Structure formats: C-alpha cells, structure tokens
Amino acid sequence: MGFEIDTASLLDRLARLGAVGAIPGGGCARLALTDEDRAGRDLVVGWMRDLGLSVGTDAIGNVVAVRAGTADVEPVMIGSHIDTVRTGGRYDGNLGVLAGLELCAALDRADMRTRRPIAVAFFTNEEGARFQPDMLGSLVYVGGMQLAEAHAARSIDGKTLGEELARIGYLGDRVPGFVRPHAFVELHIEQGPILEAEGLTIGAVTGVQGISWAEYVFSGVSNHAGTTPMRLRRDAGYAAMAVASGIRDLVRRFGGDQVGTVGRIELVPNLINVVASRATFTVDLRNTDEAILRRAEAEAASLIERICGEERIGVEKRVLARFEPVEFSEGIVDLVAACAAARGLSSRRMPSGAGHDAQMFARICPTGMIFVPSAKGLSHNVAEHTDPADIDAGAKVLRDVVLELAA
Amino acid sequence: MGFEIDTASLLDRLARLGAVGAIPGGGCARLALTDEDRAGRDLVVGWMRDLGLSVGTDAIGNVVAVRAGTADVEPVMIGSHIDTVRTGGRYDGNLGVLAGLELCAALDRADMRTRRPIAVAFFTNEEGARFQPDMLGSLVYVGGMQLAEAHAARSIDGKTLGEELARIGYLGDRVPGFVRPHAFVELHIEQGPILEAEGLTIGAVTGVQGISWAEYVFSGVSNHAGTTPMRLRRDAGYAAMAVASGIRDLVRRFGGDQVGTVGRIELVPNLINVVASRATFTVDLRNTDEAILRRAEAEAASLIERICGEERIGVEKRVLARFEPVEFSEGIVDLVAACAAARGLSSRRMPSGAGHDAQMFARICPTGMIFVPSAKGLSHNVAEHTDPADIDAGAKVLRDVVLELAA
Numbered sequence: 001m002g003f004e005i006d007t008a009s010l011l012d013r014l015a016r017l018g019a020v021g022a023i024p025g026g027g028c029a030r031l032a033l034t035d036e037d038r039a040g041r042d043l044v045v046g047w048m049r050d051l052g053l054s055v056g057t058d059a060i061g062n063v064v065a066v067r068a069g070t071a072d073v074e075p076v077m078i079g080s081h082i083d084t085v086r087t088g089g090r091y092d093g094n095l096g097v098l099a100g101l102e103l104c105a106a107l108d109r110a111d112m113r114t115r116r117p118i119a120v121a122f123f124t125n126e127e128g129a130r131f132q133p134d135m136l137g138s139l140v141y142v143g144g145m146q147l148a149e150a151h152a153a154r155s156i157d158g159k160t161l162g163e164e165l166a167r168i169g170y171l172g173d174r175v176p177g178f179v180r181p182h183a184f185v186e187l188h189i190e191q192g193p194i195l196e197a198e199g200l201t202i203g204a205v206t207g208v209q210g211i212s213w214a215e216y217v218f219s220g221v222s223n224h225a226g227t228t229p230m231r232l233r234r235d236a237g238y239a240a241m242a243v244a245s246g247i248r249d250l251v252r253r254f255g256g257d258q259v260g261t262v263g264r265i266e267l268v269p270n271l272i273n274v275v276a277s278r279a280t281f282t283v284d285l286r287n288t289d290e291a292i293l294r295r296a297e298a299e300a301a302s303l304i305e306r307i308c309g310e311e312r313i314g315v316e317k318r319v320l321a322r323f324e325p326v327e328f329s330e331g332i333v334d335l336v337a338a339c340a341a342a343r344g345l346s347s348r349r350m351p352s353g354a355g356h357d358a359q360m361f362a363r364i365c366p367t368g369m370i371f372v373p374s375a376k377g378l379s380h381n382v383a384e385h386t387d388p389a390d391i392d393a394g395a396k397v398l399r400d401v402v403l404e405l406a407a
Numbered sequence: 408m409g410f411e412i413d414t415a416s417l418l419d420r421l422a423r424l425g426a427v428g429a430i431p432g433g434g435c436a437r438l439a440l441t442d443e444d445r446a447g448r449d450l451v452v453g454w455m456r457d458l459g460l461s462v463g464t465d466a467i468g469n470v471v472a473v474r475a476g477t478a479d480v481e482p483v484m485i486g487s488h489i490d491t492v493r494t495g496g497r498y499d500g501n502l503g504v505l506a507g508l509e510l511c512a513a514l515d516r517a518d519m520r521t522r523r524p525i526a527v528a529f530f531t532n533e534e535g536a537r538f539q540p541d542m543l544g545s546l547v548y549v550g551g552m553q554l555a556e557a558h559a560a561r562s563i564d565g566k567t568l569g570e571e572l573a574r575i576g577y578l579g580d581r582v583p584g585f586v587r588p589h590a591f592v593e594l595h596i597e598q599g600p601i602l603e604a605e606g607l608t609i610g611a612v613t614g615v616q617g618i619s620w621a622e623y624v625f626s627g628v629s630n631h632a633g634t635t636p637m638r639l640r641r642d643a644g645y646a647a648m649a650v651a652s653g654i655r656d657l658v659r660r661f662g663g664d665q666v667g668t669v670g671r672i673e674l675v676p677n678l679i680n681v682v683a684s685r686a687t688f689t690v691d692l693r694n695t696d697e698a699i700l701r702r703a704e705a706e707a708a709s710l711i712e713r714i715c716g717e718e719r720i721g722v723e724k725r726v727l728a729r730f731e732p733v734e735f736s737e738g739i740v741d742l743v744a745a746c747a748a749a750r751g752l753s754s755r756r757m758p759s760g761a762g763h764d765a766q767m768f769a770r771i772c773p774t775g776m777i778f779v780p781s782a783k784g785l786s787h788n789v790a791e792h793t794d795p796a797d798i799d800a801g802a803k804v805l806r807d808v809v810l811e812l813a814a
Binding site: 086093134191192206213222223224227228229230232235237238240242244245252256259260263264274276284286354355380 | 478492535543597599616620622628629630635636637639646647652653655666668672673680681727762784786788
C-alpha cells in the first residue's frame with residue numbers, strides 16, 4: 001500500500017474550515033449549533049458528498065459518512081468534532097475529521113477498497129462551551145444519554161439544543177448509533193505542552209482523565225460597600241472568589257495529575273461599591289484516577305461548606321458533567337506506537353488531559369487516539385498551532401492504524 | 408417659628424420620585440444620565456419651578472434652585488443627589504433633596520422669609536455606578552476637577568459624560584459653582600446599621616471616611632483547563648480571585664473602621680473549560696484614618712505584586728477615585744446635636760461610611776450632615792427602608808439647622 005495522504009490538501013481543508021467563523025488572531029468561534037457551526041457543517045458535509053461517501057445525520061446532529069468496504073461488516077470509524085469554544089483554534093477537533101476525509105480521498109486516488117468500510121464522523125457539541133454536558137453528541141450516539149434529555153439541554157444564551165438543531169437544519173432522521181463501529185480512532189492535537197516539551201511527535205493515548213464540572217450559585221445580601229461593617233456582611237462575591245482561590249490551593253496540595261479551574265464567574269449587581277448579592281461560577285476538576293478525583297470533589301465540597309457557613313451564604317449546586325477516567329484498548333494503543341515506530345517517528349504513551357469523543361466510543365468498541373504536538377501547549381486559544389510536519393506525521397499514523405484495523 | 412415641614416407631602420414626593428425607574432422589590436434604577444435619571448430630574452425640576460424657586464443648571468448637570476432671602480447674601484445650601492445604583496433604593500440621596508423642597512414649601516405656607524437665601528441642589532453622578540469618580544458633580548462644583556476632564560469621563564456602557572449630558576438635555580449654561588454657599592447641610596439615610604442597632608434616631612455626622620477605588624486589569628494566557636499542568640498556567644482569573652480573597656484577609660487583619668470590597672469582576676473568555684486570559688476587577692478600600700488607609704493600599708499593592716509575580720500575570724491599575732477622610736464643621740455638628748436634643752430626639756456623633764456630596768462642600772464652606780436610620784442597615788439594595796417617623800425627625804432637624812444657619 002504505497003499511497004499516502006495528501007497533506008497539502010489536508011492543510012488546505014483545515015485553512016478553509018478555519019476561515020468559517022474566523023476571529024482576530026487566526027482563531028475560530030463556531031460554538032455548537034450557531035450559524036457559524038452550521039456553515040462549518042455545510043462545508044464538511046459538502047466535502048463528504050464530493051468524495052461519494054454515503055452521508056447520514058442523526059437526531060442529535062451527529063454526521064456519519066461511510067466509504068464502502070469489500071465486506072459488508074462493521075466499519076472502522078474515524079471521528080472527532082468541528083465545533084469550537086468562543087476563542088478556539090483551527091486544529092482542535094477539525095484535524096481528526098478532515099484527516100479522515102483525506103484518507104478516503106487517498107484510497108480513491110489509489111483506487112483501493114479496504115475490507116471493512118471506513119466511516120468518518122463529526123459529533124455535536126463536543127466542547128460543551130454552549131451546551132452542557134460536553135461530548136454530548138457522542139454520549140448520545142453510544143446510548144449514554146436519552147435523546148429527549150439532550151434535546152432539552154439549554155444553551156448559555158437560553159435556547160434548547162433541540163430547537164437550535166432544527167433551526168440550523170441538522171435535526172437528522174437517523175437514530176443515534178445508526179452506524180455501529182468495529183473500532184474507533186481519533187487523531188487530535190494534544191492541547192497540552194508535553195509532546196513539545198519532550199521533543200516527541202506522536203502520542204499513543206492510553207486513556208482520558210475523569211472530568212467533574214459543577215456550577216454554583218451563591219446567594220448573599222447586596223449592601224453598601226462603605227457603610228456595612230465586615231462582620232455584618234454576607235458577600236456572595238467574596239465567598240465565590242475565596243472558593244476559587246481555595247480550589248487552587250487544594251489542587252496544589254493534591255499535586256500529580258490533579259488539575260482544577262474556575263474559568264467562569266458572574267456577580268450581581270457587579271458594581272464597584274455594592275457588596276454582591278449573587279455569584280455564579282463553575283468548578284472544573286480533572287484527574288486520571290477516579291479515587292483521587294472523588295477525594296478532590298469531596299474536599300472542594302467541604303471548602304465551599306466552610307466558606308459559605310462563615311459568610312452565611314446560600315448555595316445551589318448543579319452538576320454540569322461528570323465522566324470517570326477512561327482506558328483505551330491496549331491493542332490499539334500498541335498499534336499506534338508500532339505504526340509510529342515503523343515510520344521512524346518518536347512517540348510516547350500518555351493520558352489525555354482533555355475530554356474527547358473517543359472516550360464515549362470506548363464504551364462500545366475498541367478505541368484509541370493519536371496525539372500530535374500543540375505549539376506551547378496552547379489550545380482553546382486563537383494562537384493554537386501544530387506544525388505542518390507534525391500534522392503530516394499524525395495523518396500518516398492515522399492512515400496506517402486505520403488500514404490495519406480495516407484489513 | 409411654629410410652622411413645620413409637611414412630612415406626608417415629603418413621603419408622597421419620595422414615592423413619586425421612587426416610581427421613576429422603579430424595579431421589582433420597591434427599588435430604583437436611575438443610573439446617572441440615563442433616560443431614567445432624566446425623567447427623575449425632570450420631575451424634581453418641575454417641583455422646584457412649582458415652588459417659584461429660581462432654577463439654574465450648570466455645565467456638569469448640577470441643578471441649584473434658590474429661594475430668595477431678605478438679605479442679598481450667600482445662601483444656606485441644602486443638597487444631595489437623585490441618581491441611584493443599578494439596584495438602588497428610594498431614599499439614598501433623594502431624601503436630602505426632597506426634604507429641602509419641603510422646607511421651602513413650609514416657608515411659603517408660613518409666608519416666611521429667611522434672612523439668607525436658601526438653595527436646594529442635586530448633583531450629577533454621586534453614586535459613581537455609571538461614571539467614575541463618584542460625587543463627580545459636586546467635585547466639579549467646588550473646583551476639585553476640571554470640566555473638560557469630567558466631560559470626558561466614560562460610562563460603563565462606553566459613552567462620555569459630556570455626550571450623555573447633552574443627550575438628556577442637562578448640559579446647562581451656568582458655570583459650576585455659580586451659587587456659592589454660606590454653609591452646606593445634607594440630610595441622608597445612614598446606609599449602615601449603627602443607628603438602628605443602638606436604637607437612635609439622629610446621627611450628627613462628624614466626617615466622611617477616606618475612599619480608595621482602583622480598577623485592575625490582569626493579563627495571563629488563555630488555555631485548556633484540562634491539559635495545562637498547574638505549574639505552566641498563567642491564570643488571570645485565579646490571580647484576580649486570589650487577590651479578592653486576600654483583600655478580605657487584609658481587612659480582617661486591620662480591623663477597626665477598615666472596610667474593603669471587590670464588588671465587580673469580569674473574566675475573558677469566561678468559559679468553564681478555559682483558563683482566563685484576562686480579568687478586570689475593582690477594589691474599594693475605606694477608612695476614617697488617612698494613615699491607616701494608606702497602609703491598607705500599600706498592603707493591597709504588595710499582595711497583588713506577590714500573586715501576579717507567582718502566576719506571571721501582567722497588571723494594569725487605574726485609580727478610579729481617591730478621597731482623603733473629611734472632617735465636618737464642629738459648629739454644625741454641635742448644631743445638629745443641639746437641634747435633635749431640643750426636639751427630644753436621641754442622637755450620636757458618628758462618621759459616615761459612605762461618600763457624600765457634602766464632603767466636597769467641606770472644602771469651601773462650613774458643612775454638616777444629618778443621618779437617619781436605615782432598616783437593617785440596607786442600602787444600595789431594593790429593600791432600602793427608613794421609617795416614616797425617622798424621616799419626619801430628620802426633616803425637622805434639617806429645618807431647625809437650616810433656619811438657624813439662615814438667620
């Protein structure tokens with residue numbers, strides 16, 4: 001099988017998709033099911049049709065395009081997402097989908113049929129930046145969430161996911177899961193600094209961190225910032241910010257793989273001279289070890305209880321997402337490492353710090369991921385960048401892994 | 408002088424002004440120079456005209472209405488403000504202005520002329536909730552700020568104060584300071600819990616806390632909340648919230664009259680799974696002792712330097728307001744206490760925790776303030792309330808103090 005993926009064409013597709021919802025600095029804003037997301041979907045679906053793939057859209061907006069094999073068996077699925085965060089880059093998600101299309105194009109040029117069909121898919125709302133939970137489309141696809149519940153998910157701008165799907169024309173007629181994969185492979189940028197720091201090209205991903213997302217609404221009493229003695233205050237803003245500061249201390253104490261972030265906060269009335277009556281904020285905790293992640297959640301809970309007790313603050317908690325750590329197929333992890341070695345590419349086994357659609361498929365079929373380096377580890381950032389040589393390497397390893405699984 | 412102020416009429420005016428820009432819960436939202444503020448100004452100016460007062464508006468939107476005396480000398484000025492914070496009450500500021508109008512009405516009914524003229528005034532943007540600094544109108548009126556600089560002040564919604572003045576029709580033709588007072592008296596709600604807690608009716612205000620307002624913009628690096636090891640983060644949101652939490656610790660350590668508040672914060676991009684690249688927040692520090700206030704500012708500065716150094720955060724600081732503590736005229740403080748005693752009203756000497764227009768007039772003439780209790784100490788809150796009996800007491804003491812000063 002001497003043919004190769006056309007990396008120049010892959011880079012061109014990445015640039016053309018990156019131009020949809022482009023924002024200053026070279027980034028993208030295609031929040032799930034917005035007009036920008038629709039435009040990105042239309043572009044990619046057009047490419048799928050141009051390649052003669054049979055394209056289906058399911059009732060949660062997931063799109064699966066199949067290239068027939070010589071045998072009528074379950075396909076090897078290549079999948080990722082094309083939605084972005086509000087200040088996203090052009091590689092996160094997009095690379096895995098478009099590399100899959102380039103593999104189909106390369107097979108066409110070589111006039112080659114694999115034994116198993118090859119499916120290329122993108123899944124709805126992977127980022128979780130507009131609807132919660134993140135990875136919602138793939139979660140529904142593998143049967144982890146009911147369709148009705150998913151359709152009722154509310155966006156940060158107050159719309160339901162169901163109405164937004166219909167509005168942009170991606171409320172499809174297929175049942176989620178309509179193409180059941182024999183195996184699932186996702187090529188993705190690392191979104192972290194490790195490969196670059198160690199001068200490596202390929203990450204053979206062993207699994208995904210567990211993720212715990214919660215939103216808190218703290219209720220205190222709004223009051224005059226000059227005349228209210230400190231001891232009489234019930235400052236929801238102070239309490240929320242003290243919790244955010246405490247979360248960092250907790251994470252520092254835990255060390256190891258533990259990470260924690262308070263990325264969002266809003267105060268009411270949010271004025272310089274008024275004690276805040278309400279604070280809404282989120283806590284993002286992740287660890288590769290479920291037991292340690294549970295301990296971090298427990299310590300965060302008692303931190304919140306203590307601070308809110310002292311400040312006499314009311315607390316409402318909403319769990320936005322909770323996924324246990326995932327382990328990928330040993331066989332596929334080995335295959336990724338072997339394919340990298342066969343091409344003389346340096347690699348290492350590593351867990352993923354981010355959530356990915358692949359972790360959902362690990363529930364229903366052998367699954368693996370291939371990482372390529374992210375410059376400076378930047379992602380969810382307009383400066384997100386991966387070197388063309390690394391994109392080339394990742395696409396070639398994807399090709400080799402998929403051809404092996406499809407044989 | 409047996410006549411009295413008509414407290415029922417005063418309560419009626421408070422209710423009618425409170426209906427302008429009314430918000431749920433019985434509060435008001437009349438941010439300076441908004442359409443709601445214009446409507447409130449129009450109502451009060453109409454009342455001034457109905458009372459036959461000679462009304463003038465200066466180039467910063469301050470309105471001064473004069474009732475002639477028997478002698479052509481400097482008037483005794485009664486002044487306060489009618490703008491509110493976004494979640495304000497109906498007494499803060501309004502009480503002092505409307506009580507002044509009721510005194511004029513009472514003098515008319517008694518067909519009485521004071522020797523000195525009596526001026527009733529309201530000043531632009533006292534709250535500082537839409538433009539900084541707070542007390543801007545009275546600051547310009549006493550010559551503490553240049554007109555051009557004040558007109559260039561930018562609102563939180565991006566307009567200049569000059570264009571907003573013109574837009575609502577209150578860019579007047581008089582020169583700020585056009586009516587120079589012999590003495591200045593302001594009746595105001597305490598906006599704090601002390602009078603109620605001690606079961607007292609009248610506060611003879613000895614002075615005003617020093618106020619230090621600053622806005623900080625922290626700059627870090629936006630990044631993925633799952634894949635970025637803690638040690639590599641430059642989280643502007645964490646740094647800002649750690650500072651807010653540290654400000655509370657600092658204030659607790661200082662004790663005494665020291666208060667400190669972080670009432671406003673905004674993160675960019677403000678998403679659950681993205682490390683914030685930018686945080687904008689404010690710090691409000693107040694103390695009755697200038698030396699201690701300076702120490703608090705210095706400790707806040709080193710706190711910010713330490714945290715931003717550790718997190719490698721860039722810092723921009725903008726001073727939004729800085730006023731030293733103010734001492735009122737001993738003579739007027741004594742007069743307020745004496746007038747309260749003469750009516751058998753309980754009182755105490757006390758500093759003001761909030762900034763007031765009166766503190767600006769203390770620079771140019773003998774000045775004093777009269778406080779009445781705030782229920783539960785609530786202010787800058789829709790639940791702000793003062794008992795009608797206390798409003799009656801405050802208006803009567805204002806009457807007695809002003810008649811004495813105008814004799």
